[in-house]
Every structure is written in C-alpha cells, then in structure tokens.
Amino acid sequence: MDLRNDSPTRFLLPAEAYRDPAWLEREQRALFDHTWHLVAAVDELTEPGSYVEAAAGRSPLIVVRGSDGVIRAFHNFCRHRGMAVVCAAGRTSSTLRCPYHGWEYGADDGALVRVPQRAGQFADVETERWGLVPASVGIWGGLVFAHPDDDAEPFDAFLGEWPQHIGSFRPERLTQLARVRIEGSFNWKLFVENHIDVLHLWYLHDRTLADFDHPRFQHRNLGGHWVSYEPLKGGEVAEAAITRGTTPIAHLAERDRTGIGAHMLFPNVLMASSSEFWISYAVSPLTPDRSVIDLRVRAEPGADAAELVAAARSFIDEDVFACEQVQAVLAAPRFEVGPLAAEHERPITTFHQHLLAVLEAGTVPEAGAVPA
Amino acid sequence: MTAVDTVGQAGSERATFLLPKHAYLDAGWYAREQRELFGKVWNLVAAEIDLPEPGDVLPVQVGCHPVLLVRGTDGVIRGYLNMCRHRGMALACEAGHAGANVRCPYHGWEFAADDGSLVRIPQRSGQFADTDPNAWALLPVAVQSWAGLVFCNPDPDAAPLEEFLGELPQRIGPFDPLRLTQVARLRVPLRCNWKLYIENHIDVLHLWYLHADSLGMFDHAGFAHDWVGPHWVSDEVLRPGADRPRGAMLPIAHIPDEERDVLRANLIFPNVPTSSSETMWITYQVVPTGPETSELDIRVLGEPGSQLDAESEATLLAVLRDEDGFAVEQIQRVLRSPKFAVGPLASAHELPITRFHRLLLERLA
Numbered sequence A: 001m002d003l004r005n006d007s008p009t010r011f012l013l014p015a016e017a018y019r020d021p022a023w024l025e026r027e028q029r030a031l032f033d034h035t036w037h038l039v040a041a042v043d044e045l046t047e048p049g050s051y052v053e054a055a056a057g058r059s060p061l062i063v064v065r066g067s068d069g070v071i072r073a074f075h076n077f078c079r080h081r082g083m084a085v086v087c088a089a090g091r092t093s094s095t096l097r098c099p100y101h102g103w104e105y106g107a108d109d110g111a112l113v114r115v116p117q118r119a120g121q122f123a124d125v126e127t128e129r130w131g132l133v134p135a136s137v138g139i140w141g142g143l144v145f146a147h148p149d150d151d152a153e154p155f156d157a158f159l160g161e162w163p164q165h166i167g168s169f170r171p172e173r174l175t176q177l178a179r180v181r182i183e184g185s186f187n188w189k190l191f192v193e194n195h196i197d198v199l200h201l202w203y204l205h206d207r208t209l210a211d212f213d214h215p216r217f218q219h220r221n222l223g224g225h226w227v228s229y230e231p232l233k234g235g236e237v238a239e240a241a242i243t244r245g246t247t248p249i250a251h252l253a254e255r256d257r258t259g260i261g262a263h264m265l266f267p268n269v270l271m272a273s274s275s276e277f278w279i280s281y282a283v284s285p286l287t288p289d290r291s292v293i294d295l296r297v298r299a300e301p302g303a304d305a306a307e308l309v310a311a312a313r314s315f316i317d318e319d320v321f322a323c324e325q326v327q328a329v330l331a332a333p334r335f336e337v338g339p340l341a342a343e344h345e346r347p348i349t350t351f352h353q354h355l356l357a358v359l360e361a362g363t364v365p366e367a368g369a370v371p372a
Numbered sequence B: 001m002t003a004v005d006t007v008g009q010a011g012s013e014r015a016t017f018l019l020p021k022h023a024y025l026d027a028g029w030y031a032r033e034q035r036e037l038f039g040k041v042w043n044l045v046a047a048e049i050d051l052p053e054p055g056d057v058l059p060v061q062v063g064c065h066p067v068l069l070v071r072g073t074d075g076v077i078r079g080y081l082n083m084c085r086h087r088g089m090a091l092a093c094e095a096g097h098a099g100a101n102v103r104c105p106y107h108g109w110e111f112a113a114d115d116g117s118l119v120r121i122p123q124r125s126g127q128f129a130d131t132d133p134n135a136w137a138l139l140p141v142a143v144q145s146w147a148g149l150v151f152c153n154p155d156p157d158a159a160p161l162e163e164f165l166g167e168l169p170q171r172i173g174p175f176d177p178l179r180l181t182q183v184a185r186l187r188v189p190l191r192c193n194w195k196l197y198i199e200n201h202i203d204v205l206h207l208w209y210l211h212a213d214s215l216g217m218f219d220h221a222g223f224a225h226d227w228v229g230p231h232w233v234s235d236e237v238l239r240p241g242a243d244r245p246r247g248a249m250l251p252i253a254h255i256p257d258e259e260r261d262v263l264r265a266n267l268i269f270p271n272v273p274t275s276s277s278e279t280m281w282i283t284y285q286v287v288p289t290g291p292e293t294s295e296l297d298i299r300v301l302g303e304p305g306s307q308l309d310a311e312s313e314a315t316l317l318a319v320l321r322d323e324d325g326f327a328v329e330q331i332q333r334v335l336r337s338p339k340f341a342v343g344p345l346a347s348a349h350e351l352p353i354t355r356f357h358r359l360l361l362e363r364l365a
C-alpha cells in the first residue's frame, strides 16, 4: 500500500524555504494565490444570508449562503477604495454594505446595487463594472473550500480520487462542535512535513499515540494528497487513548472504529480521524516563521466538544512544539538536514517534489502528476 | 509656493487615485519617502513642553536623520545631528537633562548646548594634539516652533517654517494653542501605511457612513474645505437642534461663542492631522514606522486646568482609532490581495486625495 518509489528519500528544500520572505512571496504567488483553501464549514453558514470572513492565501474572502441556499465566495474588498466589506460573521437579509462609504452589494451575486450620493459624486460610474470579485467554492465533507480565481481548476479534479480512500468516514454527516485557532512560530511547511512523517509517531507521540500499532501504519500519496490509516494495537475494540469522548461516530465500519487516520489535501489542509471525531486543521503562513492552524472538530451532535478538542490538542501541541524547535534551529548558520528514513519519511520528499514543481512552473499540477 | 500652485483646482480636476499599490507595501518606496519627503520637509518632532528646562535634550528621528533637540541656556530649542563628531556615537538615546554641555558617553567629548561647538576633548594633549576643535562642532539642523510645536527640517536648503506654513496659522480658526495646555498624549499603533490614514483624514465622503453615529450630528452637506499651500483646512457645524457628547473638559475660554458648534479638521502637510472642538485642540501625527506600520501620536490640548475625562477620551478614540484606524487597517490588509485595485473616486468629496498624491509625487519625482 505504501507509495512505490525506489528513489532515495531526500529533503529537497533549502533552509531559505523556511525563513526567507522572498521564498514565501513565491509560494504566495505560484501556489496559494491559485489553489483551493479550506475556508469555512457548512455549519458556520446555516441560514440564507449568513456569511463569514475568511482568507485564501493573501486573498481575504466573504463566504456567504445566498437566499437560494447556495454557498458562494467573493473577494472581501470593496470595489471603491478597498475596505473589507464584512469584518466578522453575520447575517444579512439582502445586501452586504461596506461600512466606509456605504456601497452595497447583492449577497447572491455580488452586484453593486447601491452607491450613496451617486448622482452628485459618482455620475460616470457604471455600476455593472464594480460588483464584488467572485471566487470559486467547493464543498466536501461539510467543509467549504474556496479558490481565489473564479475560473479555477474544478474542485472535483482537485480532490481526484482522494475521497475514495478515507474508509467509511462521511464527515458531512457529522456536526462541527468546535473551532480553535492556534498560532505558532514555525514555517507552515514544517507542520505539513511533520503531519506526513510516519517515523515520529513512535517517539514524539510515544505517550499520546501509544495505543496504536505503528508497524502496521499504512499510507499512500494520491498525487500531492495523502491518506493513512493505523489500527489499534491487537485490533481489539478497546478504549484508545485519543478517543476520550463518549459518543462514537455511528456510521463507521469496523476498521474505522478500531483505528485512526491522518490525511492531507495538498498543500496545507491536514485532517485526522478517530472513532469519535473528524478534525481538519489547515495550516497557513503568516510570515516565513509564523503560521496559524485553523482547527475544526466534527463529531456526533451530542459528543463532548471540550474532551474532543483536548484529545486533538494532545498530539497537535506536541507537533507544534517540535516544529517550533526545528524553526528556531533553522536560523543557525551551520544547520543542515541529515539523512531521511528510507520509507517513513518518504511523504516529505513527495511533498517537496510537488511544491517545487508548482514553484518552478508557477502553476498547480494535475492531481496525481508526481514529477520525475 | 509655486510648486503647489501647479496642482489642479477643485472642480477642474478628475478625482483619481494616483499612487500605485506598492507605495503602501514596498520597502524601497518607503525608503524613498524617508529620504526625499521626510528628509526635505518640516517635520513635527516634539512639543516645546517636552523640553521644559534649559539644558534638556530629546533625541528624535527625522526621516533618515537622527536629530538631538537641545534647549539652550538661553531657552531656545535647537537641533543637531545626533552623532558625535569623533566616532559617531549617539549623544543621547533618551530624553534627559544635559546642562550647558552635551557629553558623548563613548569617549567623553563635550559640545556646547547653545551652539554645538566642541568644548572638551579628554586626553587632548596626549591623544588629539593636532585636532582643531573648531573643525568638529556638532552639525546643526533647522528647528523652529509654531504654536508650541517643534518642527525640524533636515534639508540644509530649507526655507523657513513660516514660509512652509504660509497662511495656515490664520486658517485654523480662532484658536491660540499657546493659551492651552497639553492634557494628554496618547499613542496608538496602526497596522497600515501612514498615507492611508492621511487619505482617510481628507476624505469628505466617509463622514456620512463610517462615522454615521459618531459624527452624525454634524451637517456634512455644509462641510467646507480648502487647500492652503500643501496644507488642508476644513470645518463643519452642528446640525440645527442637534447636540453632541461634550464630556467633562472645560470649554476653551478664548474662542467666540459661534465657534462652539464648529468641528475643524486640518492637515499640516504631510502627516499631521489636527482638529478642534469647543473643548480641545488636538494634533495626531501619523508617524511612519515601516512600509505597513505607523503610529498615531495624539496630543490633546485643553483649557488650563482641564483634564481629559474618560468620556472625552472614549469619544475621541472611537473616531480616530476604532473607526478611522480600523478602516485603514482593513484596507492595508486588502492591499496585499493580488486581485485588488482601487475603484472610482467621488468627483468632489475624494478630490483631496488626488491633490495629496500629486503633492507627494512632486516631491518623490
């Protein structure tokens, strides 16, 4: 089941990739400006007219459920002078109004529907030209994704066959019970690399993930995306260390009731699953050495949210700690990465290959196209 | 000021946003402004009360130039480049009292507060036998005061401050700031380029919307504004029958009654908004601290004996920080979006932004 690849595992990125503002600028331009971002959950947009603000890389977005129930996204800047049209979550009955000079936009189509003092001050302005700039939206598993371009690569093509490899999980049948923002002093890629590093499970998580049978860890890349599964030790249905809630997910098959999963959608949407939760935690750069993790916890409606957040954080906090330590060392002039594990760190090499391909081409490759 | 007279007149010019996006983001543009604009204009650097005693010193940064303000034994405030003529050490790193001579902490050279002359070199006969002290006085920079405010222009060819201010002192209303006292100084960090805050200050249109509640009692339709050389003045009055939160500050005694319902907002070019009401006269300099950051340095002046009460402070910060500051911080964030570009401007109510941009571009050319 492991990715078959006979080339040696290697750490392909230079130290600059983790600390240089110019490198981050390249990533923003070539990658984040033109890829799918996890920006919301359908649970955050329950009513027609409800909206949230979000960000897709450098692009601030408004994600809004229209009066027709459809979720859409627009760039969150007023076409007049650029004020953010919405600054928090809310609900509108008709239009989105910019607080700066009162321009109003239709919540269903972004059209500019009102310019105060138009006759006196904006006589020549053709309102049709100044609607909100649309972005693209895709929905999977109760999660809302957005792409800054309105002519984006189709969302289904981006997902590829990844949704067929996550076992019996149907996250859309669960409810979002918690959302937590975690900031840390590390480059976003360190957190991704840590997530797809199989080797550290034995050591960094020796207590938090002790009940799982790491030698039987299975994983594979699907293009830049990644899926994995590992069973409980002995495969018994026992209370595992990280499933401390009280409400197992009802729809799971046996395999998923007795194991955990960790997944990734390239480049920065991380996910993990247990018998009681499905968590997503997108990691986004703030600066070269600072990132933010946007953790969302989905579970059965009656589950204990605080316990599930604590369970997720038991290992996420360990990961954050490790990434911060590595980031601190990256500044040292004599630091260099040593040899990688032949198989357990192969996903890092694959991640680097995909990232470098994007940065070199300036575009995102088709899902499944691993560069030679 | 002939340079300014070439700027288009209101009514004939099209309101356009002339500066490119990188003017608000780019370190290179920021450095050029520091050099060509702030290095060659009269900068507000202090208030006279910041150096109350003869012999007091205050280090300030003026564009790229470190400047030491010194109040001489004669009571006059002067400016010198804050670099010792020996090896360049800063003569003072914080406000303090030096007395008649300013002494460099590195190797003890001493300079006269009143004229910057080098008056003492320790171990002179043994170590600096050939050194002519007359050749190594502190380098002076132009410093002048107006209305209790201290300005500095690092340009050696600077025209006098009176010429730079021109008619402005007569156009700020019936206020004499010298008859007021500073009742508070507040500093507010802003995550935006300084120009965004200034553009907001001279944008008439936003009064109706962003300040719908906080300034809704004023008659914006009667808002009058004008350019005075590179500076800008404006006033508007309370709507008939309307009132506004007046706080507990003492009314300013020396202004006539008809001034009591007037709200004035002015700009001392390039970065010092001022405003006045019945109880206070304030300056709120937007100090650039980086391409994407600045600091609002607010000085509130009031009638002697007055105090900035909690209500007055809250009313002030609601407008300057929570509304204006909030809006321009949002715009700064949006500027990084690859898809953003400024749209059409209001033909009259945003025209001051166009003129402000022209004034900047002339100086950066």
Ligand code: FES
Residues within 6 Å of the ligand: A078, A079, A080, A081, A082, A083, A098, A099, A100, A101, A102, A103
């Ligand atoms: S910036 Fe939105 S109305 Fe002016």
Ligand code: FES
Residues within 6 Å of the ligand: B084, B085, B086, B087, B088, B089, B104, B105, B106, B107, B108, B109
């Ligand atoms: S640098 Fe000032 S005395 Fe040497």
Ligand SMILES: [Fe+2]
Residues within 6 Å of the ligand: A194, A195, A200, A205, A315, A319
């Ligand atoms: Fe981990």
Ligand SMILES: [Fe+2]
Residues within 6 Å of the ligand: B200, B201, B206, B211, B319, B324
């Ligand atoms: Fe304002």
